[in-house]
Amino acid sequence: MLLVVLALVLLAGALVVPAALESMRARRGAPPARAGRPQERLTLTDPGRERRAEQRARELLRSCVNDEEWSMYRDLGFIRVQGRPMTRPVEPLEDGTAEALADRAAEEDPRPFDIEEIQTPTRPGHGARRGRRPAEPPSPAPADSARSSAYAYLLYPHKPVLAYEPETHRLLSEYCVEFPDLSDAVTGSRLPDSDDVLAKWMALTGDEARLLRDANMHLPGRQLDPGRVRRDLWRLGEWERRRPSADSSSQ
Amino acid sequence: MKPGHGEVLLTEGDPSLREDEERLVEAFRRELDGGMWAAVPVEDPETGRRDARMVQDYGQIPPEAERVIFFPRAAGG
Numbered sequence: 368m369l370l371v372v373l374a375l376v377l378l379a380g381a382l383v384v385p386a387a388l389e390s391m392r393a394r395r396g397a398p399p400a401r402a403g404r405p406q407e408r409l410t411l412t413d414p415g416r417e418r419r420a421e422q423r424a425r426e427l428l429r430s431c432v433n434d435e436e437w438s439m440y441r442d443l444g445f446i447r448v449q450g451r452p453m454t455r456p457v458e459p460l461e462d463g464t465a466e467a468l469a470d471r472a473a474e475e476d477p478r479p480f481d482i483e484e485i486q487t488p489t490r491p492g493h494g495a496r497r498g499r500r501p502a503e504p505p506s507p508a509p510a511d512s513a514r515s516s517a518y519a520y521l522l523y524p525h526k527p528v529l530a531y532e533p534e535t536h537r538l539l540s541e542y543c544v545e546f547p548d549l550s551d552a553v554t555g556s557r558l559p560d561s562d563d564v565l566a567k568w569m570a571l572t573g574d575e576a577r578l579l580r581d582a583n584m585h586l587p588g589r590q591l592d593p594g595r596v597r598r599d600l601w602r603l604g605e606w607e608r609r610r611p612s613a614d615s616s617s618q
Numbered sequence: 619m620k621p622g623h624g625e626v627l628l629t630e631g632d633p634s635l636r637e638d639e640e641r642l643v644e645a646f647r648r649e650l651d652g653g654m655w656a657a658v659p660v661e662d663p664e665t666g667r668r669d670a671r672m673v674q675d676y677g678q679i680p681p682e683a684e685r686v687i688f689f690p691r692a693a694g695g
Contacts, residue, residue, distance in 0.1 A: 420624030
């Protein structure tokens with residue numbers, strides 16, 4: 368009998384105490400425990416907003432890049448941009464040396480590297496040989512053929528810019544870059560995917576050296592899976608093989 | 619281009635009209651002062667190849683440009 372009474376007292380206490388605490392909080396003016404929920408609801412975004420933003424971004428991207436590049440992005444999900452000889456990307460050697468090499472390559476000695484030097488295999492941690500320079504800088508590559516360019520970039524949305532050699536498919540380096548909204552850093556919102564690709568495309572084609580200087584350079588494989596990249600390069604090759612020379616399907 | 623929003627039209631006008639040009643210059647400076655980069659999509663008249671040109675001053679905008687695109691300044695990721 369005593370146990371039954373004790374159990375009833377405990378049950379009543381469990382029911383009364385939370386209500387008493389709630390009323391005490393209300394009297395003191397403190398916000399109740401559930402007060403945060405309506406606030407959270409206010410910050411929820413329109414689920415269609417990002418989708419509409421991405422749709423607009425795709426239209427903007429399509430109106431800016433070349434037809435081939437748009438088709439590439441539409442079909443494969445990335446864009447290849449050929450490099451320019453004056454700002455050839457540099458392979459990162461060790462932490463701390465990458466930026467220095469990039470600066471040297473882009474500013475102090477803008478001549479392109481000797482192709483023999485580029486293809487010199489490097490051992491991790493031992494650095495690459497910075498071989499001799501060509502006596503005469505090679506003539507610039509044709510503007511519409513990445514295959515004839517010594518290097519090119521792959522632009523993925525919200526992934527590093529990847530530099531590679533089109534001839535050998537050798538991955539050179541990852542340039543980690545983002546376009547953050549400094550005025551609204553708290554929310555951490557980011558550009559729609561297609562806007563991110565367009566920003567990289569504009570920065571690369573408009574001022575390649577500047578973008579490379581601002582980016583953090585790393586060895587391939589830091590953020591992008593090399594296996595995936597090689598598959599993408601294979602897909603790109605197949606895509607180009609099947610694609611008619613004059614893009615009639617850019618719509 | 620604005621994170622979280624995508625493309626936002628800031629202002630538009632005819633640069634050959636004085637009032638419009640003043641408004642365009644003001645908007646241009648405001649965006650650059652706010653830390654944005656500006657680029658103009660251009661097309662090579664001979665090859666038809668499209669490219670972008672980064673501009674840091676209103677006077678650098680090609681006269682034939684139809685739009686200037688502002689986007690956040692690049693930072694190491």
